Amino acid sequence: MIPNFKAHPWHGISAGQNAPEVVQVYVEIVPSDTIKYEVDKESGYLKIDRPQKFSNIIPALYGFIPRTYCDEGVKKLAVESGSEDVSSGDHDPLDILVLSSHNIHAGNFLMDAIPIGGFKMIDKGEADDKIVAVMVGDQSYGHFRDISELPAAEINRLQHYFLTYKNLPTETSKCRIDLVYGADHAREVVVASQKDYAARFGG
Template identity: 80%
Template sequence: MIPNFKAHPWHGISAGEKAPEVVNVFVEIVPTDTIKYEVDKETGYLKVDRPQKFSNIIPALYGFIPRTYCEDEVKNLAVETGAKEVTEGDHDPLDICVLSSHNITSGNILMEAIPIGGFQMIDKGEADDKIIAVLVEDQVYGHIRDISELPKAEVNRLLHYFLSYKNLPTEPAKVKIDLVYGADHARKVIVASQKDYTDNFAK
């Protein structure tokens, strides 16, 4: 008899046999969502985190890489590449955006993606990297292997979202992005987050 259980999307699924070149992604939010969903760390179920405050709609599929964590290794990598005022990782799985030409209408799904770069985001002193990836075999984006191959407007659209999605009009900016990096560094961030995961959850 097959046991009736659901694997925890953070702890019960691997980052992928080919990680960091190709990674598993658990998608929490899709571009049509006006609610920010987030995996509940205790139960593994998708929960409502908050309604989107304004017209900030995520321009790509958004989720995390299983069995990753952002703590000392991710923070140290940010410091090594010149990040200022960063004191720790954000204590969450590594975030990832996946570009696809397909209209995927709901989250709570798994997919394979190829990391092509990322943003070194600092959120109130915490290293909160955002990996940018493309859906494996996507007809429009699937051939891209580095963020430098994307149109600048696509990169700017993603940058604008992350620089503004937490802000109220009357408040100063809460986050900063000092570095847009390519595929080579993205893979280093993924490996660092896997090491942080092992150090914290696989002892």
Template identity: 55%
Template sequence: MSIQSSEEMWKLLGLLLKSHPWHGVMIGDKAPEVVTTFIEIVPTDTIKYEVDKDTGFLKVDRPQRYSNVCPALYGFVPQTYCGDSTAEFCKEKSGIDVEGDSDPLDICILSEKQITHGNILLQAIPIGGFRMIDGNEADDKIIAVMKGDLVYGNYRSINDIPPIVVDRLRHYFLTYKQIPGESDKTTCEITHTYDRDEAFEVIRRSQTDYLDKFGDLKGLLTQMIPFQND
């Protein structure tokens, strides 16, 4: 069987091989308005899972500390990277000298429906975010709603979300590293809660940082793997 194009080759590879959730999953043609997301943890998880960057498998990061569990679906946006451009935007808005945290862009997604496990993809609509700084690193948390959700799906602004929901998310991110009974050693802070336009800019910059860091992986692999073009 001859392969007529690189696109046909990639479709065949997709049938045989599991895509790495960070590098092999497309962010989507409608980004930043709608983005593909990879969910690592859900609100019922008492273990914090995260993707192993080398293998793409979920791994145990640590048990959630005491009763502190994430109040929303939580994961990252594929083919994003928090590097120089993302850090520069954070510095511009916060006035704090930071660098990127060298991770994919974090995202939490609100949904009426209970999703019982992670390691899944879903389409999300970004509506805002937290400008979070962890130590001296930019660590933005995009806030989004699940596309098509009957309760949250029509929200298009952080101001559409009930304040208590935003407060719960803020509390989680400010306390999830703390251990009761020990002195507060965390240096996490949230300097701003921003609306969708700034969320879109953070996503765009993280896409730019990804290309600067990793290049066009699909294009590079297409050049490396020969195919027959009749």
């Protein structure tokens, strides 16, 4: 009998047949988590990265798009869109935040999502884009197709989390958001990260 092996969520699962219009997402963290979980790059298992320092809770489902990597292509897009002092991509899979009205209690699952925009975040000189997406079929968010359709307060809430979640109250943020972009640019970032993955890992 051939044993069953778990596919590595970064390398062993595709970004989806319809990427970048609809992408498959591996979700690591949900809004109720007070621990930041992250996939262990070697084993593929979900591990504890760190406890959340304060009461800033992830505002939506959070994870990454499989078989993506942020390197020279993602850096190039950041520079072309006006970012300065960018040394590279962050050498991680492409992060994605998925808006949904559903109360999901734990991460470590796959889902389909539609990218509607994102944040051009620069973290210590590295391009660390955060794609914003909506859950396919979600009753409250599923009809959105561009981040410009979201209320300004929702966009501000998402930005605030990414600009503050790593910092102590007395610290100045070490990252910045240079651009809030729409669905077209989000798809470009996804494609660039797929090309960066192929260049780094093949396939």
